[in-house]
Amino acid sequence: MDATQLLKGVLDVAVLAVVESEDGYGYDVVRRLRAGGLEEVGDASVYGTLRRLYSAGALTSYVVPSEEGPHRKYYGITPQGRAMLENQRKVWTEFARTMNQLLRGEAA
Amino acid sequence: MDATQLLKGVLDVAVLAVVESEDGYGYDVVRRLRAGGLEEVGDASVYGTLRRLYSAGALTSYVVPSEEGPHRKYYGITPQGRAMLENQRKVWTEFARTMNQLLRGEAA
DNA sequence: GGACAGTACCATGCAATGCGCAGTACCGCG
C-alpha cells in the first residue's frame, strides 16, 4: 500500500493538530504522528513541514539547549496557525465526506 | 480553500469508482466527478489519470467514432482495476479514520 | 458563410510536496 500520496496536503494539518495539543520539537512530532497512526511519515517530511509552517507564520519556535543531548527546537502554534488549522480541518472534513460518497458509488 | 493537494493520490480511486459504476469517456468522467463534489478537478488531470490507469492495466478503452461530433474514447474497468479499487478503498478508509482521530486531538 | 460556443481529446511545462540519503552533532553505555 502506498499511502504516501495521501499525505500530500494533509501533513500540514496533521502537524498543526499535534502541535496545537502541545508544543513539540521535530523528533517528538514525528513520534506523535506515528503513534497517531501515520506510521510511515518520514522524518525529513515533518522537519520540512515544520519549517514551512514556521515560514508561513503558523508556528513560533524556541530553541531549548539541552544540557544532556542535542538542542531541541520547539514549535508552538500561533493564532494564525490556529486559524489555518480550523480552516483546514473543515476543508478536510468536507473533502472526506465527498470522497466517502464517491467511493460508495453515490455520484450526486 | 485549496483542496488541490488533497486530490493527490485520491483522484485515481475516484476515477476508478466512477468508471466502475458505468463505463465513461474522459469528458463524461470529468462531469461526473464534478457532480459528485470534486468541483475543482481540471480536465487535463482526469485525462492524465485515465491514461495512467490504462497504462497500468486497470482500464480498457474503446473508441466510439461518433457520426455527430468528436469521437469518444470510452474506458471500462478491468478485473485488475477492480482489485486496485477495492484495495485503495480500504487504504483510503483507514487513512481517513486515522486523520479524523488526529484532527480531533486523539493522538493515540 | 463565418464567427462562436460546446464537445472531446491531447501535449508540454510548471509547482507543490513527501521521501531517501547523507551529513553534522551530542549523549551515555559497554
Place this chain on the structure above:
DNA sequence: CGCGGTACTGCGCATTGCATGGTACTGTCC
C-alpha cells in the same frame, strides 16, 4: 572509544494535479 539513539538539516528526486494552448468536429446565430 566505537556504537546506537537523539535531534536537526540539505540536496536531489519522483509523483501528480494544473494551466495553457492546440486539434478537431458540430450546431447555432447573425
